[in-house]
Amino acid sequence: MRTPYGQNDHSTELARLRAAIEAAGDVVYEWNLADDSVSWLGDTARLFAPPRSGAPQTGDELSSCVHPEDAPKRQKALSDHLKRGLPYDVEYRLRVGQGGYHWVHDRGAVDAKHSGMVLKLAGTLRLITDRKEREAHLEYLANFDELTGHYNKVRLRDDLDKTIAEALRTGDGGAFVVFGIDQLAMINSAYGYQAGDRVLCEIGSRLDDCLRAGDIIGRISGDRFGVVLGRVNQKLAVRAAERVVHEIRRKAVQTPAGPIRVTGSAGVCMFPDQATAAVDAIAKAEGALxxxxxxxxxxxxxxxxxxxQRETYRASMGIGDEVQQAMKDGRLAFAYQPIVGAIDHKPAFHECLLRLHRPDGEVVPAGKFVTVVEQLGLMRALDRRVLDLAVDELGKYPTATLAINISGLTATERSWQRALVAKLKDRPDLAQRLIIEITETAALKDIEETAHFITAAQDLGCRVALDDFGSGYTTFHHLKSLTVDIVKIDGSFVRNLAEDPHNRLFVRNLIALAHSLNLTTVAECVETEVECQILADEGAELLQGYHFGKPSLEAPWPEQTPEQKAEVVEFVKLDTPSKNAAR
Structure with missing residues (x-):
């Protein structure tokens, strides 16, 4: 193999250079532009595999190895370097064997005579195939569901918005249809997740077979697909949805656990008559489902x-307007309810319950407006305000530990997660005193996204609680996947605990399930001393209910003193230097 460095009295330095190049995985080349010859140093066999006898010996041979789609890009980078002095730095594919290609990163610079005539171009080639494959996979995941290969919910929502905008412009109608697989959670529990995944893939395939080539299909949650039907009227949309529902039930799905009979349901929303934005169309189609x-x-x-319903919607719009105005005016506040130890009854932390203060002084509990806010698509904004209030309260009261409730929609919304990270990434003193509660039923709708959210929150130092535990269809596998820190036993099982042996048995089993995964348990809606004693005997660590205190608008902590403020500042300084240095 020829070398541009020759064999001379610098052989030791050359050996060291060769070893360094091979250790880095690079290949060095020198291209003599006068006679078109190319010399190499390094492991060229990794780049130029058989059937080639060796590395290209001329520039033309090297160019012939470049993927035809990448050749113009490489040529432009070379031309810009030679004529305009721009850096020669380009990535392209090199042919390997029979039809295969490697990705390489090519960097170099020309060497010219004093007259300015170009003599040589020296450079390095580095294999970057693994990085390119990772980047391609990440780009794929940004648009597609990894399991089924259909669009993910973000990409589907974007395309739905574009289709609705086009319908508004042209006057053509369309429909958004949500298809739900009936009892998928039961299939997962009875036959295992492999069977459930096979059902999802098969239903996705049947959607492809039943619908038109131009219809847009995406997976919008764990058990649901969404479909955008362009240029259809209501009759055609319903007919298409019914055809899919019929096809789902027509034959069993073959799974590793054997054939499984599956049924599905559908919800149809027409646009732009019934919805003029994707979020509205999705909500209404899911309502129909x-x-x-x-x-x-x-x-x-x-x-x-x-x-x-129109009258109800008008009233809901009025409530929505009131909530939005209250957010602007700063008339949303917390009421605090203590969660206490089951043995000592001392407060461990407080749950923050949202309240709306009307201009006339009336205080409206969250239960009277949260459902409407969810229906109107305002929950993300409200949950963002809850986060802002909680972080402000934690900063104001250094002895406080707070639990906040967020909706299931927010738990899978990446923008709220980014806001959480932005507020707490430099404040570990606050994050470790914040508990985020999500409901069990919401968590089970999209376990994968919920698990991602839980991990992101825990990485900051927050704890995550699963609210209304026992009201859904949680199994050991679900809890193991979600990795929450706390479970709150639904109050419906705590009420009448002393009189109803079935409730006591159910609570005992829930506590045992939680303890098997080292989770802390909170029993809600505790109202009597007898219930306190039973729950403590069964092993519940924490209790919550009117027996220990109703929600109060008065903060149960004293204002921090100047000395406490100084201690918090000093704690942050001591606790965060490594993170700041890492960034």
Whole structure:
């Protein structure tokens, strides 16, 4: 193999250079532009595999190895370097064997005579195939669901917005349809997640077979697919949805656990008549899907509005306007309810319950407006305000530990996660005193996204609680996947605990399930001393309910003193230098 460095009295330095190049995985080349010859140093066999006899010996041979799609890019980079003095730094694919290609990073510079005539170009080639494959995979995941290969919910929502905008411009109608697999959680529990995954893939394939080539299909949650049907009227949309529902139930799905009979339900929303934005169309189609399931599943539901519903919607819009104005005016505040130790009854932390203060002085509990806010698509903004209030309170009261509730929609919303990170990444003293509660039913809708959220929050130092534990269909596998820190036993099982032996047995099993994963348990809605004693005997660590205190607008901590403020500042200085240095 020829070398541009020759064999001379600098052989020791050359040996060291060769060893360094091979250790770095690079290949050095020198291209003599006068006679088109190329010399190499390094392990060229990794770059130029058989059937080639060796590395290219001329510039033309090297160019012939470049992927045809990348050749113009490489040529432009070379031309810009030679003529304009721009850096020669380019990535392209080199042919390997019969039809295969490696990705390489090519960097170099020309050497010219004093006259300015170019003599040689010296450079390095580095294999970057692994990095390119990782980048391609990340780009794929940004748009597609890894399991089924269909669009993910973000990409589907973007395309739905574009299709609705086009319908508004042209006057053509369309439909958004949500298809839900009936009882997928039960299939996962009975047959295992491999069977459930096979069901999802098969249903996705049947959607492809039933719908038009131009229809847009995406997976919007654990058990649901969404479909954008362009240029259809209501009759055609319902017919298409019913055809898919029929195809889902027509034949069993072959899974590793054997054939499984599956049914599905559908919800249809027409646009732009019934929705002028993607978030609105999705919410209404899911509402129609829920109605179809209430009516017995295995059927298609159509979003429709009666006059009575219109009156309800008008009232809801009024509540939505009031909540938005309250956020602008700063009239949202917390009421605090203590969560106490089951043995000593001393407060361990406090749950923050949202309250709206009306201009006339009336205080409105969250239960009277949160459901409407969710229906109107305002929950993300409200949950962001809850986060802002909680962080402010934690900073104001250094002895406080607070639990806040967020909606299931927010738990899978990356923008809220980014806000959480932005507020707490430099404040470990606050993060370790914040507990984020998500409901069990919301968590089970999209376990993968919820698990991602939980991990992100825990990485900051926050704890995560699963609220209403026992009200859904949580299994050992679900809890293991979600990795929460705390479970709150639903109050419906605590009420009448002393009189109802079935409730006591259920609570005992829930506590045992939580303890098997080293989770802390909180029993909600405790109202009597007898319930306190039973729960303590069964092993619950923490209790919450009117027996220990109703939600209060008065903060249960004293204002921090100047000395306490100084201690908090000093704590942050001592605790965060390594993170600041790392960034």
């Amino acid at each position: 829920r109605q179809a399931k209430v009516q017995g599943r295995n059927r298609c539901g159509l979003y429709e509005v009666t006059e009575a």
